[in-house]
Amino acid sequence: MTNVATKSVRRPTGRRTGVSTPGAWSALAFIAPATIGLVALYLWPFLSTLVKSFEDVPAFGDATFVGVDNYTTLLADADFWKALRNSALYTVIVLLGIPVAVVLAALIEQVGRGRAVYRVLFFLPVVTLPVAIGMVWRFIYNGDFGLLNYVLSWFGVDGQFWVADPRFTIFAFGAVGIWMGLGINLIILGAGLQAIPKALYEASGLDGAGRVRQFFHITLPLLSPSIFFVTILSVIAALQMFDLIFIMLRSVNNTALTDSKTIVYLFYEKAFVQFHQGYGAAIAIVLLIVIMIATALQFRLQKSWVFYG
Amino acid sequence: MAESTARRAPGIPWRRKPSRTWPIHAILLVSVAFMVVPFIWQILTVFKTTAEVSRIPPAIWPEEFSLHSFETFFSTVPFWSMFAVSAGSLTLRVAGQIVVAALAGYAFARIPFRGGNVLFGLFIVMLMVPSQLFLIGQYQLVRDLEMLDTLPALAIPGMFSAFGTFLMRQAFLTMPKDYEEAARLDGAGTFQVFWHVMVPMARPTLAALSVLTGLYSWNDLLWPLIVSPSGENRPLPVGLAGLQGQFGTDYPTLMAGALVCSLPLVIVFLLLQRQFFAGIASSGLKG
Numbered sequence: 001m002t003n004v005a006t007k008s009v010r011r012p013t014g015r016r017t018g019v020s021t022p023g024a025w026s027a028l029a030f031i032a033p034a035t036i037g038l039v040a041l042y043l044w045p046f047l048s049t050l051v052k053s054f055e056d057v058p059a060f061g062d063a064t065f066v067g068v069d070n071y072t073t074l075l076a077d078a079d080f081w082k083a084l085r086n087s088a089l090y091t092v093i094v095l096l097g098i099p100v101a102v103v104l105a106a107l108i109e110q111v112g113r114g115r116a117v118y119r120v121l122f123f124l125p126v127v128t129l130p131v132a133i134g135m136v137w138r139f140i141y142n143g144d145f146g147l148l149n150y151v152l153s154w155f156g157v158d159g160q161f162w163v164a165d166p167r168f169t170i171f172a173f174g175a176v177g178i179w180m181g182l183g184i185n186l187i188i189l190g191a192g193l194q195a196i197p198k199a200l201y202e203a204s205g206l207d208g209a210g211r212v213r214q215f216f217h218i219t220l221p222l223l224s225p226s227i228f229f230v231t232i233l234s235v236i237a238a239l240q241m242f243d244l245i246f247i248m249l250r251s252v253n254n255t256a257l258t259d260s261k262t263i264v265y266l267f268y269e270k271a272f273v274q275f276h277q278g279y280g281a282a283i284a285i286v287l288l289i290v291i292m293i294a295t296a297l298q299f300r301l302q303k304s305w306v307f308y309g
Numbered sequence: 310m311a312e313s314t315a316r317r318a319p320g321i322p323w324r325r326k327p328s329r330t331w332p333i334h335a336i337l338l339v340s341v342a343f344m345v346v347p348f349i350w351q352i353l354t355v356f357k358t359t360a361e362v363s364r365i366p367p368a369i370w371p372e373e374f375s376l377h378s379f380e381t382f383f384s385t386v387p388f389w390s391m392f393a394v395s396a397g398s399l400t401l402r403v404a405g406q407i408v409v410a411a412l413a414g415y416a417f418a419r420i421p422f423r424g425g426n427v428l429f430g431l432f433i434v435m436l437m438v439p440s441q442l443f444l445i446g447q448y449q450l451v452r453d454l455e456m457l458d459t460l461p462a463l464a465i466p467g468m469f470s471a472f473g474t475f476l477m478r479q480a481f482l483t484m485p486k487d488y489e490e491a492a493r494l495d496g497a498g499t500f501q502v503f504w505h506v507m508v509p510m511a512r513p514t515l516a517a518l519s520v521l522t523g524l525y526s527w528n529d530l531l532w533p534l535i536v537s538p539s540g541e542n543r544p545l546p547v548g549l550a551g552l553q554g555q556f557g558t559d560y561p562t563l564m565a566g567a568l569v570c571s572l573p574l575v576i577v578f579l580l581l582q583r584q585f586f587a588g589i590a591s592s593g594l595k596g
Contacts, residue, residue: 026499027422034413035428037469042435045446052445104340107333114334120582121341124348127578127585130528131546132567135553136351139560145367147350153366179344184589191590240439243530247550264441264531272535277445284442291439 052281059275070282080283082259083266084290086170090262091238091294093174094181098231101182105189106219110211119190123183130180134247137176138163141248163248166259173244173260181237185230192226193219221307228298228306235294239287240264263287354564355379362560378561382569385562386552392573395544398463398533399526405468406522407515414477415503419489429478436471444535451536462536463544467526473518476591480514481507517588520581524588527574545570 053070055063074080108118125133140147141162149159162172200218209217242264249257261269263283271280354362355378356371382388416422417429447466456462484507492506508515530546537543540551552566578585 024420024422027416027420027425030412030416030420030503031422031428033409034432034469034474037409038432038435038471038474040450041447041466041469042438042443042471043431045443045450046435046438048446048449049442049444104337107337110333111330111337116582118337118341119586120579121344123578123582123585124344124575126589127524127574128348128571129546129549129567129574131530131549132571133347135549135563135567136347139354139564140347140350145363145365147346147367150366179347182344187586187589236439240441243546246530246534247553267441268531268534271445272448281445284445288439288442 049281049284052278053285055278055281057276057278057281063278066278070279071286073279074282074286079258079261079266080286083261083263086260087239087241087262087264087290089170090174090177090241091235093171094177094234094238095231096174097178097181098185098227098234100178101185101189101230102220102223102227104182105186105193106215108186109190109193119183119186122186125180126183130243131247133176133180134244137172137244138248141172164256166256169249169256169260173241173248176244177238177241181234185234188230188233189223189226192223196222224306225308228302232295232298235298236291239291239294242268263290351564351568354561355568357561359559359561363558375561378559378565379569381556381559381562382552382565385555386548386566388548388569391543391545391548391570394460394463394542395527395546396573397460398467398544399523401460401464402467402526403519403522405464406470406473406518409469410473410477410518411508411511411515412503413474414479415481415507417474417478418481419507420499432471432474436475441531444532447532448535456536458537458539458541460542463533463542464526466532467522467529470522473522476514476518477511480511484510513587514591516581516584517591520584520588523577524574524585 052063054065054067056066056069057063104122108115111118143149143159143161143164146159146162148162152159160168162168196219200222201214204214204218241262245257245260245262245265246268249260264287267280267283267287270276270283353369353371356374356376357368358372358375358377361368361372417425417432443466451457451462488506488510489502492502497505528546529544530550533544533547534550537547540547543551549566549570553563556562
């Protein structure tokens with residue numbers, strides 16, 4: 001063991017003999033807390049979820065191995081497919097917010113005075129408790145005396161029960177999802193915009209290109225890596241949507257809840273309300289697979305639209 | 310006006326004609342209205358009575374700015390104990406993340422050791438796994454250690470993250486090696502170099518990590534929901550969700566609760582905007 005230590009002590013800076021250099025033992029001390037935490041609280045729980053997905057785990061007592069039973073039950077479960085569809089629909093709606101964020105980020109970048117104020121205002125939902133956001137929007141969406149129906153009535157549009165009516169629930173959540181995510185997207189896209197060399201705009205300006213042309217020919221291509229990053233993050237976050245549905249539907253409206261569960265809500269319900277942890281674990285594994293496929297698909301697609309200059 | 314335009318875009322004052330910024334402001338102001346109207350509506354509702362709220366069409370302005378909703382909220386909800394739980398859990402998580410991630414990040418960036426790359430690869434893999442995949446095992450651990458409904462149970466998993474270690478490693482990698490070598494020539498040991506040379510230089514990244522961890526901890530609902538089954542030691546999100554079950558349609562009280570529980574973090578954000586933006590820009594927010 002001493003050998004190992006001396007060997008690696010010498011390795012890093014051979015050119016400076018006589019100077020003490022960090023060695024393997026100090027590396028161990030530095031890394032131990034993070035590694036113990038990672039193994040005990042992440043690696044082991046992950047493996048335990050994987051194992052449990054092949055087991056029947058009663059609330060009390062020992063688990064029994066059941067092979068792929070949980071998965072076959074899951075694939076035959078109409079609730080699961082509904083949840084998958086709901087999560088996918090919610091994700092697609094949230095993605096519609098990205099073009100909006102790109103345009104707004106470009107506009108904010110054009111503004112001198114007031115830029116900081118805009119950023120703060122767009123960011124407010126990010127620092128507000130999601131539970132609080134759910135409560136406020138549930139009130140705004142209220143079918144009887146909600147603000148949305150009132151505003152729509154000015155334009156002669158009939159009011160709806162946006163949350164309680166399963167035809168609208170996921171769309172109503174999606175709108176809130178866009179609203180909540182805008183602040184984060186604007187910050188990431190803003191950082192991307194600042195990395196675009198100003199000289200490009202000067203040169204094209206001299207050549208007579210207007211702002212709209214510059215947006216499509218300079219900003220969009222050079223920003224595409226940031227847009228790609230924002231898309232990846234948004235999809236991952238949207239597929240994990242839980243808080244809104246928990247706060248806006250649970251104990252409020254049961255018919256809409258059965259129709260509007262997302263994957264993560266279904267997971268929570270099975271694993272921690274009904275305590276079918278084996279079944280819950282299988283849902284979690286499927287969620288992981290869905291996220292992996294969605295991410296891989298985006299990396300495949302990026303080749304056709306992301307521009308690395 | 311021309312002067313302010315010049316200040317706006319130094320070096321290229323000729324590019325922007327002052328008259329053309331107003332359409333941009335117009336679009337942005339309309340968008341901002343969409344962002345803030347829900348908050349304004351929430352605040353107006355807080356001062357209304359239940360009767361006013363359920364009127365059709367709704368009254369925009371409260372008739373007499375009643376503070377009744379706050380009274381109901383504070384008299385039925387143990388706000389301060391929930392606040393203490395939220396703040397305590399946040400403090401533990403942030404402190405844990407900073408210490409653990411800075412130490413490991415430094416080692417991964419600067420101290421070559423056997424198996425280092427494999428171990429770091431393991432961190433990266435865990436970084437990409439969604440948090441729900443850990444919940445069942447983490448819950449089992451907490452339950453077996455009989456720690457359900459305790460503050461440590463709320464905080465401990467969040468004190469460690471592959472993300473934090475990754476972020477700190479990247480930060481240390483970009484730092485020039487000269488300072489370390491100079492300190493080492495002066496006889497400083499590994500820990501002294503880390504503490505007196507590297508940590509001060511990593512302060513902006515540590516701030517970003519703290520802010521992200523704090524934001525995530527404050528907003529987190531699912532984990533506290535799972536490990537606080539009895540309702541003791543509830544943090545604010547869980548308590549607020551419970552309020553909804555209790556006061557179903559008493560919207561002024563619900564809005565007051567939502568406002569009071571959100572305000573602490575909003576105030577911190579207004580004070581530390583730069584750190585929040587830097588944190589988000591450096592990483593994105595991992596759900």
